[in-house]
Amino acid sequence: MKKFTINSINRISFLLLFFVAGALSSCKEEDPTAPAEAKAAPVIEAVRSMNPAKADSTFTQSTLGSTIVIKGQNLENTRTITFNGYNASFNTAYASDNYVIVRIPELTPTVATAANVPNKLVVGNSKGEAVYDFTVLPPVPLIEAMSNEFVKAGQTLTLYGKYFYFVKDVTFPGGVKGTNVTASPDGLSLTVTVPSGVDPSKGDVVVTSESGRSVANARTRLYSVGMVGNFDDKNPFGWGINPATNITNTAPGITALDGKFALISMALPGGYGWSNDKVINLADYNGAQIFPTQPANMYNAEDPIANFEARMEVAVTNTASLNGLQLQVMTQEATDKELTANVNLKDFVRSTDGKWYTVAVPLANLANGSTKLAKYGDLLKGNKKGEKHYRAVIVNTNAADVPATIAIDNMRIVNTVAR
Structure with missing residues (x-):
């Protein structure tokens, strides 16, 4: 038997390591996932x-x-x-x-x-x-709200949303473009002067940027249809504020949108306190239909109530804060239950300088316990007597009274889906 010395064993070990290393090196070079050596910088x-x-x-x-x-x-x-x-x-x-x-x-x-x-x-x-x-x-502009859907030519409209960067223009229904377009540095708002020739029935407000065009949604249409009460030529006033003094065309710090508006000017009772002076109830006690039914494609009785919102323009002045103030919408359903839905005013009214803002309340939120409306036809039915009620109430959730002057106009129902 041949004997191996220490030196010979070392030589054999070295050779084995050499071949293993060579094999590993060969495998690495053949690995198709390994980045190849570039011939020059890109x-x-x-x-x-x-x-x-x-x-x-x-x-x-x-x-x-x-x-x-x-x-x-x-x-x-x-x-x-x-x-x-x-x-x-x-x-x-x-x-x-x-x-x-x-x-x-x-x-x-x-x-x-x-x-x-x-x-x-x-x-x-x-x-x-x-x-x-x-x-x-960034992504295409997204309009989430417009300050005042009842804006007129020459007035300033503020759009709220996201991605108002590199804006090229703002197009209004009817194909006319606004002027004096200015976006905030954070891209969350944009102001534009409304041009003449706007036709609210012909589409949506569209913001075009380098990224593309904003998409139409429930908040991109100007007022055109769905009026229930405007306190001028369409005014089924029922009860609440004094119509002799509180349906007016003037108020301190507030300029009328168009003709008359309803005015709530008082110390709003705290702790959800009640007062008829903070209520605007529209109703026709002879049973006439006050809710819109035309155009038929927008006011189909079979459409789900989730498609609809109660909207109105609101202006606020003479108050220290909007904190704790809510707008409540109420209607009565077929068993006379009062269904209500509340929104915080400060979510829509962004200043207390008398500027008008559009406030929207989803009708799907109207509820009394488990009782809700299922479709638009449920709203059209009214109560047991067939009376239809559309009520707006200013609710003060604060413990203390809150003085405020609040104007409300153009109480309407809007289909946010049909276009």
């Missing part, structure tokens, strides 16, 4: 759209979620792509020496989430990085 020449119709166009900005084509050199072995410092995932199968395809991540920082974004696209490989000026745009 170069970005242009960014293009994946849309074939725009394939020849280059651009320096795009929206979150867009898929783009980066054109340049030495892109085949790209290891990283970032937008404003945020890493984007990409498939190396779609990378060649001159092109790489990537989708802009939804979480990429934009001016909507970070005030000082660098607006840079960076592509990196093993040899270095290429930096390209590129703006990632």
Whole structure:
């Protein structure tokens, strides 16, 4: 038997380690997932759209979620792509020496989430990085509320929502564009002067930005239909405030929208206290229908009550605070139960300087215990006598009385779905 010395064993161990290391090195080189060595640092020449119709166009900005084509050199072995410092995932199968395809991540920082974004696209490989000026745009504008749906030409309308950045224009129903468009730095509001020629029956208010056009929703239509009482030519007044003194066209610090309005001016009783002077009840005691039924496509008796809102314009002055003040809407259903729904005034009325604001109360929230309306036809039926009631009440949830002057106009029912 051949004997092995210590030296010979060491030589054999060394050879085994050498071959194992060589095998591992060979496996690493053959690993298809391992990033290959680049021949040179990447170069970005242009960014293009994946849309074939725009394939020849280059651009320096795009929206979150867009898929783009980066054109340049030495892109085949790209290891990283970032937008404003945020890493984007990409498939190396779609990378060649001159092109790489990537989708802009939804979480990429934009001016909507970070005030000082660098607006840079960076592509990196093993040899270095290429930096390209590129703006990632926030989502399209979103209108969540309009200050006053009964606004007129020459007046200022404030839109509330999100993503009012890089705004190009504001288009009103009828296709006319507003002027003096100014968006807040945080993109949460926008003011615009209403142009002449607005036709509320012809569509929605639309904000167009570099990101695209805002989408129509329940808060983008100006007043046109659904009036129950405007205290002028449509006024089925029932009871509450004194019509001789509190249906008026003037009040301290408040300018009428159009003709007369209802006025509540008093120390609102605290602790949910009651007073007829803070109530506006519209009703026709002869049983006439006060709720809208036309146009039929907007006021279909079979439509779910969730499609509808009670709306009115409200202006407030002469009060220290809106905290704890609510607007309650009430109606009576077929068994005479009073169904109520409340909203906080400060969620809609954003100042106490007499400026008018639209307040909306979902009719699906009307309830008395478990009793609710199911469809619009339930509202049209009225109570046991067939009387229809549409009541607005100012409720003070504070313990102490709260002095306030509150004007209410254009009490109406709006279908938020039918267009």
